[in-house]
Every structure is written in C-alpha cells, then in structure tokens.
Amino acid sequence: MKDRNPVVELDGLTLATRSRQPLVSGVSFRVEAGASLGLVGESGSGKSLTLRSIIGLLPSGVQRVGGQIRRSGSCAMIFQDPIRALDPLCPVVGQLAEVVYYRQRVSRKAARSIALELLEMLGLPDSLRTKDRYPHQLSGGQCQRIVIAMALACKPDLLLCDEPTTALDVTVQRQILDLIARLQKELGYAVVFVTHNLAVASSMCSELCVMKEGRIVEQGDTLQLLRDPQHSYTRMLMNSVLPLPELERRADP
Numbered sequence: 001m002k003d004r005n006p007v008v009e010l011d012g013l014t015l016a017t018r019s020r021q022p023l024v025s026g027v028s029f030r031v032e033a034g035a036s037l038g039l040v041g042e043s044g045s046g047k048s049l050t051l052r053s054i055i056g057l058l059p060s061g062v063q064r065v066g067g068q069i070r071r072s073g074s075c076a077m078i079f080q081d082p083i084r085a086l087d088p089l090c091p092v093v094g095q096l097a098e099v100v101y102y103r104q105r106v107s108r109k110a111a112r113s114i115a116l117e118l119l120e121m122l123g124l125p126d127s128l129r130t131k132d133r134y135p136h137q138l139s140g141g142q143c144q145r146i147v148i149a150m151a152l153a154c155k156p157d158l159l160l161c162d163e164p165t166t167a168l169d170v171t172v173q174r175q176i177l178d179l180i181a182r183l184q185k186e187l188g189y190a191v192v193f194v195t196h197n198l199a200v201a202s203s204m205c206s207e208l209c210v211m212k213e214g215r216i217v218e219q220g221d222t223l224q225l226l227r228d229p230q231h232s233y234t235r236m237l238m239n240s241v242l243p244l245p246e247l248e249r250r251a252d253p
C-alpha cells in the first residue's frame with residue numbers, strides 16, 4: 001500500500017509573508033488515491049493556507065519559501081461560503097454548464113445536459129432544472145450542492161474542502177457531509193478536509209493532521225489518534241467537543 005502513488009504529497013511545506021514572517025512551517029503529509037485526510041486545528045493555525053497552496057491559490061502577500069508539493073491528477077476545491085463562490089448575476093445552471101464546457105471540452109448543448117445530470121446526482125430539485133434560478137433564490141445548502149457539482153464537473157482526483165459546511169445550519173451540514181462522503185465512494189476522489197471541528201474531521205477522514213501555530217503537532221490514523229492522543233493540544237481539542245448535557249446526565253450512575 002505504501003508504494004501506491006499519492007495524489008498529493010507535501011514535503012516540508014513552509015509559507016511566509018513577504019516580510020518573511022512564518023505562517024506555515026515544515027508541513028508534510030501524503031494522500032493516496034481515494035483516501036481522506038483531515039486538517040484540524042484552531043483558527044489561524046494554517047489549515048486554509050496549506051490547502052490553498054495545494055491548488056495554487058495562495059492569497060497575495062503569502063509565498064512558499066520552502067518545501068515541495070507534488071500532485072498528480074486533477075484537483076478541485078469547495079469553499080466555506082457557497083453563496084460567495086457563485087456569480088450572483090448568472091443563473092446557477094448556466095454557471096455549472098459553463099464549468100462543464102470549459103473543463104470537459106464538450107459542446108454547449110452537451111455541457112448543459114451534463115450539468116443537469118450533475119444536479120440530479122446532487123439531489124437538487126427539478127425546479128432548478130427547468131427554471132433559471134439565481135444564487136439568491138436558493139438556500140445555502142442548495143448553493144453548496146451547486147458548488148460541489150462545479151467541483152465534480154472538473155472530474156477531480158483530489159477534492160479540497162475548506163470548511164464546506166461552516167456557513168450552513170446543522171441539519172444541512174450533515175446532509176452535505178454525507179453527500180461528499182457518498183460521492184467519494186462512488187467517484188473515487190481523494191479528499192483533504194479542513195475544519196476546526198474535530199468531530200466533523202473524524203467522521204469524514206481516515207487520517208488526521210492536528211495543526212497549531214502553522215505546524216503539524218500530531219498526525220496519524222483517525223481512530224488511533226482519538227483513542228490515544230499524544231499531544232496536549234489534541235487532547236484539548238478533544239475536550240472542547242461539546243457533549244449533549246441530557247445524555248451526559250443519563251450516563252451518570
């Protein structure tokens with residue numbers, strides 16, 4: 001298994017500002033085809049910058065000053081705020097068809113019919129398929145499904161997810177997470193999943209990297225890491241997952 005080609009491999013990735021202030025230091029991990037890796041940690045720990053560097057979308061003012069990123073195959077990304085990821089002035093089906101047209105190099109007609117198939121696969125209502133709808137006419141969950149459809153239109157070998165459910169309400173969060181996981185099984189893409197929520201990361205990923213202040217402080221198999229956390233910061237993250245008070249009380253003898 002170790003010899004399988006990774007879809008992405010980071011080796012000592014180091015990012016800094018133009019004035020050389022370090023932001024991410026010596027981050028290394030590899031993700032094999034179809035596997036899922038979670039980057040967890042508090043706000044500002046360097047998760048998003050690490051993720052963005054994989055797809056080459058570092059914000060201006062941040063640069064790679066060390067390490068290597070090796071990627072094979074295609075890559076797509078889902079962002080935190082689905083509404084901001086869509087063009088407010090274009091009907092959503094048109095936006096999706098545009099991505100299909102450019103990424104799959106098919107005719108305009110074929111692009112539209114592939115877009116409609118993707119909408120169906122993502123469980124979007126028929127009304128979206130028959131009427132032109134704009135992003136503001138959709139719920140947050142529906143917008144995120146459109147954004148996921150756009151990412152899948154790129155036929156990714158690697159799907160980068162940057163807190164894709166944080167902007168959604170909790171019931172929709174679960175549906176979107178289930179959707180990403182189900183389609184991963186069906187389509188076989190690998191996932192790198194960024195979240196500050198350890199419970200979400202552990203439900204989605206078989207391997208975790210815990211990040212703090214730009215460094216990975218602990219990484220490994222999810223179950224093993226949760227059963228036997230070695231770093232005090234990992235234990236602190238685990239303790240900060242809120243228990244359900246009612247269940248806690250019932251568990252008390």
Ligand SMILES: Nc1ncnc2c1ncn2[C@@H]1O[C@H](COP(=O)(O)OP(=O)(O)OP(=O)(O)O)[C@@H](O)[C@H]1O
Pocket residue numbers: 017023041042043044045046047048049050059060061062196
């Ligand atoms: N364009 C930028 N210029 C300078 N510093 C930046 C820039 N973007 C991010 N940073 C800094 O880099 C560090 C890591 O940011 P990053 O967005 O990767 O954190 P994060 O772990 O994803 O946090 P969050 O969960 O809040 O998104 C933070 O200290 C942040 O302030």
